[in-house]
Amino acid sequence: MGVAIDVQGLTKSFGSQLIWNDVTLTLPPGEISVMLGPSGTGKSVFLKTLVGLLKPDKGSIVINGDDLVTLRENDLYEIRKLFGVLFQDGALFGSMSLYDNVAFPLREHTKKSESDIRRIVLEKMDLVGLSGAEDKLPGEISGGMRKRAGLARALVLDPEILLIDEPDSGLDPVRTSYINQLFIDLNAQIDATFLIVTHDINTARTVPDNIGLLYHRHLAMFGPREMLLSSEEPVVRQFLNAQTVGPIGMSEEKDADELAAESGQELPPLPPIPLQLGTSDGSPRRAEKPAGQWCRDNGVTPPPGSFRSGNAGVPGVSQVPEQVPEGEVVS
């Protein structure tokens, strides 16, 4: 079972440049959360702060009752064994074969025999679809394979928390879908707490249980997926629907003139909320909630056509299922 990460009042700046201020959120145990944000808003910095690679200026990160920010270095190395982290480029050790890369944490931290290690490594390599590539060096394989090998390495110590930095950067849409499906299946299997940092809207709309949005040096919103997808809040709405109308400009934020020029424009209606991605064998995940439950509990009417299909509302998919009467064949 995964553990919760409790972040309170986290603030980070590099020199005089404030990255984000007063970020407070709790990643619920065993659930998948996605952290979104325009490029350059410090999503990766947030992720590195969560594992203690960067020290925040203020605030606390509490895991199992330990505050990561004030922990001594030796205890920090100890608590990091709870984590599996997938870096953007996989961060494989360039001098080792994929097999040795995946076996590395086992050899360093456990007293397992080579045959046990072999069994575990081959199992994880198979899980991410890399069987047969064990002897390749990281330099010899594609970016997508490096990413999957990095994932296999992050998984060998059976982490309680899995942090994933931009799983979709540099991957084609099909591989992105596969890797998203893999996250859902993994979550069902190991019940770890997932945090995925991304700016892929499709991933954000269909994969997570919770969504957070970093914008303009603060956490604009964090909450259940349905809450953000049905939100009328301009920033959230603009980002989750990939529109140009809204407070986010090409360079971070728009100035007053641009906003004034937009004031008369009517926003397109909120697209329907898609169904959450299920496990590949159809069995429910422990953290999974029935579609639309949050909306019903909080008296929010979801946009029309919600929870009918996994593709609804994804930018670029234009047909909304409810416009087609049941049974009618569309040519």
Add this chain to the structure above:
Amino acid sequence: MNLLVSPLKQAGAFFAMALDVLRALPKRPFQTKEFIQQCWFIASVTIIPTALVSIPFGAVIALQLGTLTRQLGAQSFTGAASVLAVVREASPIVTALLIAGAGGSAICADLGSRKIREEIDAMEVLGINPIHRLVVPRVLAAMLVAVLLNGLVSVVGVGGGYFFNVVIQGGTPGAYLSSFTALAQLADLWTSEIKALLFGAVAAIVASYKGLTAGGGPKGVGDAVNQSVVITFMLLFVINFVVSAIYFQVVPQKV
């Protein structure tokens, strides 16, 4: 303000890392495999350049001394002066140049490229301290190789000096060899080796520090290597002076 603070910050961070290295030294398990690999690696990038540099170095000293002693009418002391110059100064300096220029730059480039590929971060996240796992074996390896290189330079340098004095300048082999120990003593060799030991440690720690703090992509690694070599040179020449000064205060000289 910034001009003043940032070098101080750098120096502080560097000493903090040097202390971390000291603290990680006794930690178990000792990384034997990494240590041996690094010894081999550093030796392989330094041995040949060192030998090739020390031959002309010994020769130049022999040429200068050969002429000087003839002008002073002290030809019988050519061997003595030559050994003294090579063992006391030339060989630690050549070792410093090579261990910083070839060994240190290789260490810095290696760690720097790992840093920008996020390998170091990944290692920390996997619960492994890179200072213990990567830096300590490199520092120890550089120290060992520096001591051995220093011996190599002394031998090759003295051999080169003999060859040039006797064969080229027509000095007498007997005079050269018999005056060998007239001025030099065993303490000279020890001091020379202690210098080499310090040079190896400093070169490796500076290179590791610069490598582990590299940033800003491939250009950042290039800059880090460049700075690490320059900084190491400056530090090593200062250390060389300080150790020599202490040596003359502490060890009585032959009269």
